Amino acid sequence: MAGGTYAGDVTQRLPSAPGDAPEPQPTHEATTHGVGPHPEPWPDDPRLDPELLANGDTRNVVDRFRYWSMDAIVAELDTHRHAFDVAIENWQHDLNIGSIVRSANAFLAGTVHIIGRRRWNKRGAMVTDRYQHVRYHPDVSSFLEAMRAEGRPVIAIDNTPGASRIETAPIPERCVFLFGQEGPGLTDEAVAGADGHLEITQFGSTRSINASAAAAIVMHSWVVQHADLP
Numbered sequence: 001m002a003g004g005t006y007a008g009d010v011t012q013r014l015p016s017a018p019g020d021a022p023e024p025q026p027t028h029e030a031t032t033h034g035v036g037p038h039p040e041p042w043p044d045d046p047r048l049d050p051e052l053l054a055n056g057d058t059r060n061v062v063d064r065f066r067y068w069s070m071d072a073i074v075a076e077l078d079t080h081r082h083a084f085d086v087a088i089e090n091w092q093h094d095l096n097i098g099s100i101v102r103s104a105n106a107f108l109a110g111t112v113h114i115i116g117r118r119r120w121n122k123r124g125a126m127v128t129d130r131y132q133h134v135r136y137h138p139d140v141s142s143f144l145e146a147m148r149a150e151g152r153p154v155i156a157i158d159n160t161p162g163a164s165r166i167e168t169a170p171i172p173e174r175c176v177f178l179f180g181q182e183g184p185g186l187t188d189e190a191v192a193g194a195d196g197h198l199e200i201t202q203f204g205s206t207r208s209i210n211a212s213a214a215a216a217i218v219m220h221s222w223v224v225q226h227a228d229l230p
């Protein structure tokens with residue numbers, strides 16, 4: 001997306017009372033935190049977006065990316081993305097997918113794969129999907145075939161029979177974590193076709209944790225085993 005239109009895109013204008021000037025309203029991308037217009041003279045840096053410099057930057061980005069264009073941020077993230085990908089089965093429009101994408105961005109996953117329906121609820125993603133590479137696969141078999149072709153081991157994540165504990169198992173550095181949906185969990189086809197199968201150990205009475213919570217724990221487990229911490 002062109003950074004030039006960005007600041008305008010993130011703010012809805014809603015009138016508060018007849019005759020009042022419209023107030024900018026926070027949207028999913030615009031937070032109440034941020035920075036105002038950059039004092040002049042502006043830095044001579046092609047990564048900076050003139051419209052953000054002029055209007056301020058209230059996007060949901062870490063401070064070091066303030067005023068950067070979206071394209072420049074994605075290009076910078078691409079230079080050091082982690083070796084794990086994330087995949088989600090999407091048969092019922094699961095609301096968790098947005099939060100999983102947001103965690104994938106926070107933990108710097110390589111690519112997010114969505115298997116099944118192309119439409120997914122982006123609300124929980126807080127616009128992080130635009131900084132992420134997202135690939136679509138029509139079904140489990142084409143996803144497994146694509147991963148096999150690029151030599152990326154598929155690790156099924158579900159607390160179903162045959163799983164090893166993620167707390168003690170070595171996690172391959174290069175891999176793709178495959179998550180199921182609320183309700184049905186991972187399909188049998190997905191578990192059978194995977195190269196590994198891990199579960200998060202639970203101690204209480206509930207059968208499972210929320211899929212996006214599980215995804216965040218799994219990505220962080222990868223970070224604990226493999227990431228270079230700054």
Ligand SMILES: C[S@@+](CC[C@H](N)C(=O)[O-])C[C@H]1O[C@@H](n2cnc3c(N)ncnc32)[C@H](O)[C@@H]1O
Pocket residue numbers: 157158159160178179180181182183184185186198199200201202207208209210211212214215
């Ligand atoms: C809410 S669970 C539903 C299925 C679950 N197996 C059951 O029996 O209720 C949805 C997804 O969250 C993830 N998940 C939830 N709890 C997990 C756990 N303890 N270990 C690994 N994955 C889990 C899995 O990817 C699962 O497919």
